[in-house]
Each structure stands twice: as structure tokens, then as C-alpha cells.
Amino acid sequence: MPDCIRRPFAFTAAVLLAALLAGSPTVRAQTLTAVKARGTLNCGVGQGLLGFSNQGDKNNWTGLDVDICRAIAAAIFGDPSKVTFRPLDASSRFAALQSGDIDVLSRNSTWTMSRETSLGLMFAGVAYYDGQGFLLRREAGIDTALQLGGKTVCTQIGTTSELNLSDYFRANDMPLNVLALGTAEESRRAYDDRKCDVLTSDISQLYAERLKLAAPDSHIILPEVISKEPLGPVVRQGDDQWFNLVKWTLYSLINAEELGVKSATIEDALKSSNPDIRRLVGSEGEFGQQLGLEHDWAARAIRAVGNYGEIYERNVGTQSRLSIPRGLNALWTHGGIQYAPPVR
Ligand SMILES: N[C@@H](CCC(=O)N[C@@H](CS)C(=O)NCC(=O)O)C(=O)O
Numbered sequence: 001m002p003d004c005i006r007r008p009f010a011f012t013a014a015v016l017l018a019a020l021l022a023g024s025p026t027v028r029a030q031t032l033t034a035v036k037a038r039g040t041l042n043c044g045v046g047q048g049l050l051g052f053s054n055q056g057d058k059n060n061w062t063g064l065d066v067d068i069c070r071a072i073a074a075a076i077f078g079d080p081s082k083v084t085f086r087p088l089d090a091s092s093r094f095a096a097l098q099s100g101d102i103d104v105l106s107r108n109s110t111w112t113m114s115r116e117t118s119l120g121l122m123f124a125g126v127a128y129y130d131g132q133g134f135l136l137r138r139e140a141g142i143d144t145a146l147q148l149g150g151k152t153v154c155t156q157i158g159t160t161s162e163l164n165l166s167d168y169f170r171a172n173d174m175p176l177n178v179l180a181l182g183t184a185e186e187s188r189r190a191y192d193d194r195k196c197d198v199l200t201s202d203i204s205q206l207y208a209e210r211l212k213l214a215a216p217d218s219h220i221i222l223p224e225v226i227s228k229e230p231l232g233p234v235v236r237q238g239d240d241q242w243f244n245l246v247k248w249t250l251y252s253l254i255n256a257e258e259l260g261v262k263s264a265t266i267e268d269a270l271k272s273s274n275p276d277i278r279r280l281v282g283s284e285g286e287f288g289q290q291l292g293l294e295h296d297w298a299a300r301a302i303r304a305v306g307n308y309g310e311i312y313e314r315n316v317g318t319q320s321r322l323s324i325p326r327g328l329n330a331l332w333t334h335g336g337i338q339y340a341p342p343v344r
Contacts, residue, residue, distance in 0.1 A: 031103055031235070031242035032076070032292050040082045043069035044102035047087040047183060050208035051316040051324075052108050052128075061085045064315040065106040067305040068127055068233050068250060072104060074304035075249045075297040089183050091158035094119050097236055104246055105234040108202060110160045115234070124247035126232045128316075129328040129337060131225035132164050133203040135210060138220050140197065145224040149174030154187045154196035156180065161201050164227040188212060202229045207322045245291050252298035254340035255280055256307035258331055263306040266299055279343045287343055298343070308338065 035041050045053035045065050052063040070080035086102050097105045098120065109115075110130075111123035134145050134153070142148065145168070155162045157180045169176035179196045181187045188209050191199045199209065203221065210216045233250060235243050256262070259277050261269040269281050278284040281302075282295035291297060305311055312329060316322045330336025 029239060029241045029292075031239045032245060035076060035103055039077075040084045041069060041073045041076065041104070042084050042086060042102045043072075044086050044088045044093055044096050044105040044107050045069065046107045047089060047185070049108060049184060049205060050211060051204065051320055051322045052208070053085070053087070053106075055085075055087070059085075062315065064128060064311055065108060065233075067311045067315065068106045069104065071253060071301040071305045072233075072246060072249050075245070075252075075291075075293055075301045078294070078300045080304035089158075090156050091182065094121060094234075097121060097234060100236075103235075103242070108205065108231050109234055110202075110229045111232055111234075112160060116237075120237045121234050122237050122243055123230075124233045124235055124243060125250040125340075126230040126338075127250060128204065128231045130202040130204050130229035130231050132161055132200060132227040132229055133206055133225055134222045135191075135199045135201075135206040135219055136197060136222070138218050143220075143222070145222050145226065146172060146174075148198060150177070151198050152177040152179055152196040153198040153200050154179045154181060154190050155200050156184060156187055157182055159201075160227065160229060165200050168226045184209065202231070204231075204316060204322070204324060207316075207324055211321055241292055245293070248287075248291060248343075249298070249301055251340035252280060252301055252343065253305070253308040253311065254331070254338055255343060256298070256302045257309040257338075258333060258340070261302055261307060262310060263303055266303045269302075270296075270299060276342070276344075285344075 048054055052065045053061065054063050055061050069083045073082045074080040088096050088107060093105055093107055093109065096102050115121055136142060153165060153176065155165050155178060162180055165178065166176065179190055181190060187199060190196050192213060206221050210219050213219055233246050235246055259280060261277060261280065269277050270283060272278060279287065281299040282288050288295040288297040313319045316324045317326065326336060328337050330338065332339040
């Protein structure tokens, strides 16, 4: 069965309605118009995931997923604060997008085929290449996932993690006890209370969850990466203009890193004679207008949150508590697979 198995009737109805509406020309370009009229972007994020979507004091959200939303708001309004963050659990995130409660979902969501073909959604790109892993107590003396047979594993309902977990144990002919819970916090608590021996999730999340445990150093992440989890922003099908806007905002951040354009140097970039930079920042061409935005849409986004590398390092990389190496998320020019098509 595909993701989000325990779908309520209302959700299924919303999906069908959205699919019908998506065919109607009147709704095709409605999202940007609605966002501009509302004056704020409604962005679905996680419920408190360090490095990705974390709520600090005074509603002060930080994280890589949060910065994608801020970049989109900056591209539209020239103001990264014009975002209303909507924390969502794994099971309700896609329904919130389908029903129009949010304009974009930027919540550690994995791009899978069924989420596009059966939920009527589209992933606009990959903001973070992840994979699923296992966290457990060092004292268990286990150093490979192939020794996990018979263990109780905590996972979360409505996630790819839940599906990959059973696939992995089945493929390796290992008995499995699953404890599937509703939120990340419930999973972490259950693990902390020893109701399960192992926690499984996207590896970036395991890094984040480990920091919240009482003694982070007494837990290890096993070396196996059992799945591909390309995480990225998601939109509803049927509004190509909006899809392009979200997709190219993400790509503009990745292209900015490749071209060496940073938040601190954006004013110099505006005066650059390099044609690639000129197109990116809007000194040349009509790329912004073609998205329904101002000519300097990308410059606004980069000024607000920095280029992709700055976003990565600040939230999950060397400047953060997570300290996750760039790995696959390095640019293609630096041994990774982050690669954005050109602005031209
Ligand atoms: N990437 C996977 C898993 C995403 C997910 O929701 N993970 C759980 C497991 S810890 C979660 O709630 N994360 C915390 C959050 O986003 O607040 C998916 O898209 O299904």
C-alpha cells in the first residue's frame, strides 16, 4: 500500500476534488494571486525538527525547510518574514496541501512516485538528499543493521520510513516488531523510555533526534543507508506557474552557490558583468516577469537567506549543532549531486 495509508475519508475527498479542480483553467494560476492578495505565504513545515524546521522563542522559526519558505516569500514580496508557518505531522501534511490550507509543503518530505501519481502533488526539486538509517544504544553492541532481527523499531505513521523498514527486514529475512507512532516526539520518547530498541528515520532526522536524547553520545547511527530519501518542497498539481516559481526559487539558490553569489555579496553581484550572474540576479533577461515576479526575484531570495551552501552550513552543516557533512548535498562541481539547470 502506498504512503499515508490511514487516510481519512475527508482527505480522499479533498484529493479527488483538487484533482477535478486542477483540470479547470480557472485554478491554474491561482496560487500566486492568492498569496499576493493574502500578503503572506502559507508554508507547511515540521513540528520541531532541529536543522529543518525548528520553532524558537517568539515564533522564530529556523531550519533548511524554513529557509526555502523564506526564500519563496522573499522572491514574491521582497520580505522573508511574510510567511505563516504551519507545523504538520507526517499523516496530515499532504491533506493540508490538497485542501489549500498551505501553498507549499516544505517538511522533510520524500519525493516518491505515488505521492505524485496518486496524491495529485508535484515535488519542485530536491532540497536535501537523504537516506533512511537506524539509531540505537551503543551498549547494544550492534554495529550492522543485519543484526537487528527481532528488535522493536520505532517509526512514524504515514512516512516512507515505515514502508522501507518492513521492506528491509523482509528482504533480509529478519523478524521485526514495529512500534509506529504519530509524531517524531512520540517516537523519540518511546525510544528514550526503552519501549523500542531502535529508532528509524531519515538519517538527518536521526542526527537531530539524537541531540534531544539525554546522553547523545551513548547512541550510534548504524552505517547502512537503506533507502533513497530525496526531500524537497511540494505543491499541488494544476498550477504550473506556482510550480515553476517554487522550483526556480530553489534552483536559484543552488545556482547562486555555484556562481559564488552570497547574501553578503549580492549588491556586487547586481553589478557583475558575468552573463550567468546577470541573468540570475535579474540584471539581464525577463526571468522574474515570466514567473509573475519582479526582475530581481532571485536576488531578493539570496539576499534574505543566502545561497544553498550558506543555508546548508547554517542549518545542518558545519555552523550548526548537527554538523552533517555535505556528502551528496555538495554541488556536482564538488563531488555531490546538487545540480540546478541554468537560468537562461
Ligand atoms: N522523509 C520521510 C519521513 C518524514 C517524516 O515525517 N519523518 C518523521 C520521523 S522522525 C517526522 O515527523 N519528522 C519530524 C518533523 O518533520 O517534525 C517521508 O517523507 O515520509
